[in-house]
Amino acid sequence: MAIFFMFNSSNLSPSFNTFLTSSIFYLSTCLFSTKTSSSVLKITSLNSILYKEFIRGRMKNLIKTGIVPRITSEINPLKAVILHRPGRELERLTPQNLSELLFDDIPWVRKIQEEHDEFVKVLKENGVEVLYIERLLSEILQDEEVKEEFIEDLLQLNGITSPKILDFLFGLLREKPVDELVEISISGLSLYEAKVKRSLMGLAEHIYEEDYYYIKPLPNLYFTRDPAAVIDRGLMISSMKAAARKPETLIFKYLYNYHPLFKDNEVPLFYDNTYPHSIEGGDILVLNEKVIAVGCSERTSPQAIEQLAHNLFEKGSSVEKILVVQIPAKRSYMHLDTVFTMVDTNRFVFYPGIKNELKIFSLIKEEKGFSIHREKDLQTALKNALNLYTIDIIPTGGLNAITSAREQWNDSTNTLAIAPGIIVTYSRNEISNKILEKEGIKVIPIEGSELSRGRGGPRCMTMPLMRD
Numbered sequence: 308m309a310i311f312f313m314f315n316s317s318n319l320s321p322s323f324n325t326f327l328t329s330s331i332f333y334l335s336t337c338l339f340s341t342k343t344s345s346s347v348l349k350i351t352s353l354n355s356i357l358y359k360e361f362i363r364g365r366m367k368n369l370i371k372t373g374i375v376p377r378i379t380s381e382i383n384p385l386k387a388v389i390l391h392r393p394g395r396e397l398e399r400l401t402p403q404n405l406s407e408l409l410f411d412d413i414p415w416v417r418k419i420q421e422e423h424d425e426f427v428k429v430l431k432e433n434g435v436e437v438l439y440i441e442r443l444l445s446e447i448l449q450d451e452e453v454k455e456e457f458i459e460d461l462l463q464l465n466g467i468t469s470p471k472i473l474d475f476l477f478g479l480l481r482e483k484p485v486d487e488l489v490e491i492s493i494s495g496l497s498l499y500e501a502k503v504k505r506s507l508m509g510l511a512e513h514i515y516e517e518d519y520y521y522i523k524p525l526p527n528l529y530f531t532r533d534p535a536a537v538i539d540r541g542l543m544i545s546s547m548k549a550a551a552r553k554p555e556t557l558i559f560k561y562l563y564n565y566h567p568l569f570k571d572n573e574v575p576l577f578y579d580n581t582y583p584h585s586i587e588g589g590d591i592l593v594l595n596e597k598v599i600a601v602g603c604s605e606r607t608s609p610q611a612i613e614q615l616a617h618n619l620f621e622k623g624s625s626v627e628k629i630l631v632v633q634i635p636a637k638r639s640y641m642h643l644d645t646v647f648t649m650v651d652t653n654r655f656v657f658y659p660g661i662k663n664e665l666k667i668f669s670l671i672k673e674e675k676g677f678s679i680h681r682e683k684d685l686q687t688a689l690k691n692a693l694n695l696y697t698i699d700i701i702p703t704g705g706l707n708a709i710t711s712a713r714e715q716w717n718d719s720t721n722t723l724a725i726a727p728g729i730i731v732t733y734s735r736n737e738i739s740n741k742i743l744e745k746e747g748i749k750v751i752p753i754e755g756s757e758l759s760r761g762r763g764g765p766r767c768m769t770m771p772l773m774r775d
């Protein structure tokens with residue numbers, strides 16, 4: 308008996324060609340072996356080993372781009388970021404669930420994608436490598452064992468406890484191609500879409516709310532700044548305050564555990580999403596190699612900051628001082644980067660409306676543990692911490708309280724520095740942008756009419772992996 312294998316190698320990438328050729332070679336050696344049944348087993352397992360090798364090869368290619376997570380500055384030339392292009396998860400927003408999902412309005416999906424694509428274009432034109440979180444996740448889920456573990460964790464995180472439903476959904480998701488599974492893990496899976504058979508919940512579906520989700524959608528994922536942050540050579544996986552954002556950190560946990568980007572670079576973990584006290588990436592500003600600022604805010608608690616300090620000081624990071632900036636615990640200033648960002652070596656943008664409500668502390672690394680000090684004010688604390696003679700604090704929206712409050716609400720303070728003195732902002736914040744330009748800052752404006760409806764700006768939409 309003869310078996311012919313035909314494939315058109317000219318259409319395939321060289322690595323996939325190698326993969327196919329070696330699979331066929333191994334298949335033939337197995338077929339020529341005498342013990343057919345054990346050969347069949349071998350073929351299956353070898354194929355999956357070869358496939359894993361193929362995927363690993365693809366992931367190694369990614370590493371060859373030279374990305375090693377390291378952030379020791381807020382402003383040095385930005386080299387690589389993790390982003391998420393807003394997608395179908397936003398189509399889940401309704402007037403009823405908006406506030407639970409931390410939105411103030413419903414974005415127009417096609418338009419928000421166009422705006423996000425323009426943002427990506429600006430980053431790429433300025434030499435920033437953009438890695439999409441959905442692609443990184445797909446890469447690691449090609450491994451069948453990782454895929455199954457991920458599905459189990461995803462279902463557990465979404466609070467599915469009924470064995471019948473658990474069993475059904477596990478089977479359903481395992482059968483899905485990886486890209487579809489990734490899509491579902493981000494955009495959610497509703498009761499109607501799942502069509503769970505033979506379960507009371509499925510049969511009695513009419514008594515449940517229309518928008519009941521087995522897997523909850525993650526409309527805030529395009530704010531990749533918050534679920535994780537690179538500090539020095541390590542990673543902080545946030546413990547998110549709101550239930551609506553907790554599952555975002557599962558994705559980062561999997562990237563941390565399995566993606567060569569982190570796995571092959573021996574990246575220490577400075578905070579874990581399983582810790583009980585909440586902290587989010589928008590509250591972390593890496594001012595230089597030795598100093599970070601951390602917002603004590605609506606989302607980040609003092610206990611979490613102490614835990615982070617302990618880990619940074621004990622696990623060999625370069626950080627020696629943490630400036631704790633306590634801001635009012637209000638939705639409009641949910642993170643430090645909604646009221647304060649760094650735009651140049653000694654220049655910062657700040658929302659003056661909270662000037663009188665700030666409290667500044669510093670945590671200083673000691674031989675054993677750390678000491679805590681109360682600081683006079685933000686300007687003095689920054690000058691001392693960064694060893695600078697002068698600090699320029701630029702008021703967002705100028706000194707008119709109304710303009711300043713209006714533009715802060717639409718993220719005028721949430722600037723993203725892509726190099727010293729060069730920032731990306733929303734074009735809608737015209738007054739703040741003009742003031743920055745007058746100060747000699749190069750402002751690259753992007754459209755943000757829809758993007759800003761999620762209450763975040765260019766800084767919130769990036770998770771920097773590497774700066775010069």
Ligand SMILES: NC(=O)NCCC[C@H](N)C(=O)O
Nearest residue numbers: 409530589642761762763767
């Ligand atoms: N760093 C940031 O300020 N991120 C913006 C997050 C907005 C999102 N809707 C939230 O409330 O978490």
